[in-house]
Each structure stands twice: as C-alpha cells, then as structure tokens.
Amino acid sequence: MSKGQILVVDDEGAQREILRTILTSEGYRVETAGTAADAVTRSGRTQFDLVLTDLRMPGADGLSLVGQLTREDPPTLVILMTAYGSMDSAEQAVKQGAFDYLTKPLEREELLLTVERAFERIRLIQENRLLRQQLEGRFRVEGIVGSHYRIQEVFEKLHKVSSSNSTVLIIGESGTGKELIARAIHRHSPRRDRPFVAVSCAAIPETLIESELFGYEKGAFTGAISRRQGLFEAADKSTLLLDEIGELNVNMQAKVLRALQEREIRRVGGREDLKVDVRIVAATNKDLALEVGEGRFRDDLYYRLNVVSINLPPLRERSTDIPQLAEYFVARACAEAGRPPMAITTEAMRLLLNYHWPGNVRQLDTVLQRAVLLSDGRAIDYMDLPIEVRFSELAHREPVAGAGGGPEGAYRYPLPPQGINLEEVEKEFILQAMEMSGGIIAKAAKLLGLSYRTLQYRLEKFQIRREGSEGTGEPEGEEAG
Numbered sequence: 001m002s003k004g005q006i007l008v009v010d011d012e013g014a015q016r017e018i019l020r021t022i023l024t025s026e027g028y029r030v031e032t033a034g035t036a037a038d039a040v041t042r043s044g045r046t047q048f049d050l051v052l053t054d055l056r057m058p059g060a061d062g063l064s065l066v067g068q069l070t071r072e073d074p075p076t077l078v079i080l081m082t083a084y085g086s087m088d089s090a091e092q093a094v095k096q097g098a099f100d101y102l103t104k105p106l107e108r109e110e111l112l113l114t115v116e117r118a119f120e121r122i123r124l125i126q127e128n129r130l131l132r133q134q135l136e137g138r139f140r141v142e143g144i145v146g147s148h149y150r151i152q153e154v155f156e157k158l159h160k161v162s163s164s165n166s167t168v169l170i171i172g173e174s175g176t177g178k179e180l181i182a183r184a185i186h187r188h189s190p191r192r193d194r195p196f197v198a199v200s201c202a203a204i205p206e207t208l209i210e211s212e213l214f215g216y217e218k219g220a221f222t223g224a225i226s227r228r229q230g231l232f233e234a235a236d237k238s239t240l241l242l243d244e245i246g247e248l249n250v251n252m253q254a255k256v257l258r259a260l261q262e263r264e265i266r267r268v269g270g271r272e273d274l275k276v277d278v279r280i281v282a283a284t285n286k287d288l289a290l291e292v293g294e295g296r297f298r299d300d301l302y303y304r305l306n307v308v309s310i311n312l313p314p315l316r317e318r319s320t321d322i323p324q325l326a327e328y329f330v331a332r333a334c335a336e337a338g339r340p341p342m343a344i345t346t347e348a349m350r351l352l353l354n355y356h357w358p359g360n361v362r363q364l365d366t367v368l369q370r371a372v373l374l375s376d377g378r379a380i381d382y383m384d385l386p387i388e389v390r391f392s393e394l395a396h397r398e399p400v401a402g403a404g405g406g407p408e409g410a411y412r413y414p415l416p417p418q419g420i421n422l423e424e425v426e427k428e429f430i431l432q433a434m435e436m437s438g439g440i441i442a443k444a445a446k447l448l449g450l451s452y453r454t455l456q457y458r459l460e461k462f463q464i465r466r467e468g469s470e471g472t473g474e475p476e477g478e479e480a481g
C-alpha cells in the first residue's frame with residue numbers, strides 16, 4: 001500500500017528523477033511535472049496529498065501553485081524547494097500557506113523528515129474533517145437541526161422512505177418534530193409539487209370528522225347545502241398527514257382502514273366510491289401497540305400504518321443537540337424580531353442542557369423566543385430563562401455525596417460577579433411563579449416550595465397583586481374546581 005500521493009514539480013529532469021527514486025523507495029506514489037501549468041492539469045486529474053515544487057521555474061513559478069492548491073478542499077499541501085539565495089521568497093510562501101520549504105541542494109534525511117511531517121499534518125486534517133462531518137451529521141434535512149445519532153437515523157430513514165409511496169407512522173412525544181418530519185417526507189417525495197394536507201384527528205369533534213376526511217354530498221345532513229370535498233380528496237396525488245391518529249374513534253378507524261386498503265373513499269351521503277391516490281403519513285404521541293393491546297385501536301389499521309415507523313426521541317435523550325438547536329432558534333428569533341444576532345452565555349447554555357424539556361423541541365423554541373424578547377443585552381443570559389428552567393437543577397439535584405461536598409458536585413446557582421440583592425431575587429422568583437401558575441397562589445406556593453400562608457405573606461410584603469385573577473386561587477376554590 002502506498003503511503004500517499006506526491007507530485008514532484010521541477011523544470012530540471014535530473015532533479016525530478018532523483019526525487020522520484022528517493023520517494024518511491026520510501027513507499028510513496030510519485031508523479032512528476034515539468035511546469036506549474038502541467039502540475040495544475042495533473043492535480044485536476046489526481047487528488048495529490050502533497051506537492052513538492054521548485055520555486056523558480058520558467059513560466060509560472062512554484063508560488064503560484066501554493067495559491068491554487070492549498071485552497072482546495074481537502075487541501076493539497078505544498079513544500080517548496082529553493083536555492084539558498086531565495087529563502088526570503090520561500091518564507092513568504094510559507095506565510096501564504098505553503099507547508100514548508102527545503103533548500104537546495106536537498107539532503108535526503110531532511111527531505112524525508114519534512115515529507116513525513118507533511119503526511120502527519122494530512123492525517124490530522126483528515127481526522128478533523130471526519131470529526132466535523134460526524135459532528136455536523138452526515139445526513140441533512142433542510143430546516144431540521146440534529147446531529148445526534150438517533151436523529152441521524154431518522155434523517156437516513158426519511159431519505160430512504162421519501163421516494164416511495166409507503167405509509168409512514170411517526171411516533172414521538174409532543175413537540176419532538178413529528179409534523180416537521182412529515183412535511184419533510186412530502187418535500188422529498190415525487191409528490192412535492194402538490195400541496196401537503198394535514199389534519200389533526202384530535203382537533204375535530206367526532207361527529208364532524210367523517211365529513212372532514214371524506215367530504216359530503218348535498219343534503220347528506222341538515223346544513224349540507226352543497227357538496228363538499230373532504231381532505232382525502234384534497235390530498236389526491238399528494239400527502240395527507242393524519243396527526244394524532246391515536247385519537248380516532250373505532251368507527252372512524254374502520255373507515256380510514258378501508259380508504260387505505262381500497263384506495264377509495266365515499267363521501268358522507270354519497271352513493272359511489274371515489275378513487276383517491278393519497279400517500280398517508282400518520283403521527284401519534286401514544287403508544288399505539290399498547291392501544292391495540294387494550295382494544296382501543298384496531299390491530300389491522302395499526303399494521304397498515306406501521307409499514308415504516310419513525311421514532312422521534314424526546315429532546316432529553318438527545319441533549320447533545322441542544323446547543324445547536326438553541327443557537328438555531330435564537331438566530332431565528334433575532335432575525336424575526338429584527339435584532340442583531342445574540343449569543344447564549346455559558347451559564348444559560350448549562351441550564352438549557354440540564355433541563356429535561358417535557359415539551360421537547362417546541363418548548364425549547366418557545367423559551368428562547370421569549371428570552372430574545374426579554375433580553376436587553378447582547379447575549380441570552382440565565383436570567384432571561386423561565387423559572388422552571390432555572391430551577392430544574394435545584395429540583396433534580398442529587399444530594400451531595402461524601403464529606404465536604406466540593407463545589408463540583410454541589411448545586412451552584414450562578415452568582416453574578418457584581419453580587420445580588422437577595423430580596424429582589426426572591427421577589428423576581430415569586431413574580432415568575434405567579435405568572436407560571438396563572439395567578440393561583442396555591443400553585444405558585446407549590447412551585448416555590450412554600451406554604452400557602454407564607455407565600456400570601458410575601459405577596460403582601462412585596463405588594464404583588466394577583467392580576468386578573470381576583471376571586472380565584474383560594475385553596476378551597478381550587479380543590480372544588
């Protein structure tokens with residue numbers, strides 16, 4: 001196996017042959033060129049790792065190669081060979097990106113050492129590239145952020161499944177990006193020129209869902225004054241997302257199953273079956289297998305839908321994606337608000353990383369949108385984050401083990417260098433807790449770990465009013481509601 005590809009460039013034939021002999025005997029693959037122009041042609045054909053070039057040559061000189069080859073991706077390293085007198089321009093070349101230079105007459109040992117060092121650098125560059133590729137993710141889907149291997153698996157599946165017509169079931173907790181993935185499947189499919197149609201089976205009352213999905217004929221029921229197309233028809237030759245499919249009642253499950261099996265639908269009050277060509281993507285945050293087991297979901301429909309399933313992991317199980325997502329959302333929120341781009345402080349990022357995100361990516365997005373609006377500085381700081389995010393470390397911390405409880409293990413609330421006013425902090429947290437609990441004292445007290453009375457006392461002390469919630473919030477009232 002060759003140790004690497006080297007191109008030797010020199011206008012003197014004898015010099016080229018000496019170098020070829022030495023380098024070949026060391027296990028390198030060597031090509032030679034007599035001019036810089038020839039070198040450029042050759043490097044267009046072959047990806048050389050390294051170019052060893054004479055500095056002074058008739059026509060374009062070695063320096064011109066430095067400019068061209070080192071900017072390629074991956075770059076080709078260039079070592080210049082120069083007579084003793086022109087070391088100045090060789091040093092200049094190194095500043096412009098050449099790897100190193102050798103003075104003529106060449107010493108065999110020095111030559112080989114320099115070449116070896118160059119290959120070490122090449123290995124490093126390759127390793128970094130690989131690392132970066134892994135970090136950035138091999139698979140990309142426009143508008144969807146994620147490098148974690150589980151999201152990468154989702155992207156890979158998405159690319160595989162998009163070109164086909166197969167039904168896809170997307171499973172994931174609320175806010176994990178199910179709809180985003182469904183839209184991406186459509187966008188990558190041959191149906192992309194038709195409008196994507198989405199319907200949430202949870203949002204439509206049971207009595208209306210059939211006519212919503214399948215349409216109705218004039219006079220099908222009171223109020224059906226004219227014929228209306230349903231969503232299956234609207235999605236003809238396109239993609240239909242049946243969101244929250246787990247909420248469909250058993251009667252409708254049978255009708256949807258029939259539409260999937262026969263590729264035919266019948267409008268409410270209609271007499272004929274209509275052919276439809278719809279690609280179905282279904283989404284759910286329920287464990288459908290469990291629903292099947294408990295008799296709430298038809299197993300035949302489940303198997304129909306579950307041809308390909310995509311499982312979206314909750315954000316807390318792919319927290320390494322949080323920084324990337326956070327920066328994406330902050331950049332987007334800044335752009336929308338017409339503000340200059342903002343950074344996220346290390347403290348704020350630490351809190352984002354440690355929070356468990358029950359509302360997943362959507363919650364992260366909302367939290368950061370709010371932070372961008374609240375923040376008056378150039379960066380999102382921990383004080384711009386909502387109380388639940390700031391407090392979660394405290395709530396989830398493990399008791400500090402061992403004696404001493406060094407600062408590494410213990411919970412540390414970030415104390416700003418200028419110090420704080422403890423009363424103000426207290427007031428701030430109380431305000432936030434009240435905001436979070438919609439002004440209901442009992443709830444806010446729970447959040448703060450205080451008794452109802454203690455919080456009531458402090459509300460009076462800080463003169464905090466319960467805005468727009470007069471008459472609610474008494475513990476008795478709440479228990480009754």
Ligand SMILES: Nc1ncnc2c1ncn2[C@@H]1O[C@H](COP(=O)(O)OP(=O)(O)OP(=O)(O)O)[C@@H](O)[C@H]1O
Nearest residue numbers: 143144145146173174175176177178179180361362
């Ligand atoms: N990987 C991601 N990259 C960028 N944005 C994302 C990503 N995942 C989710 N989002 C954003 O988070 C929000 C929620 O996503 P989406 O509506 O697709 O989630 P969902 O799983 O359908 O949620 P629900 O179950 O509540 O309907 C959207 O604003 C979406 O753009």
Ligand SMILES: [Mg+2]
Nearest residue numbers: 178179243283
């Ligand atoms: Mg959704």
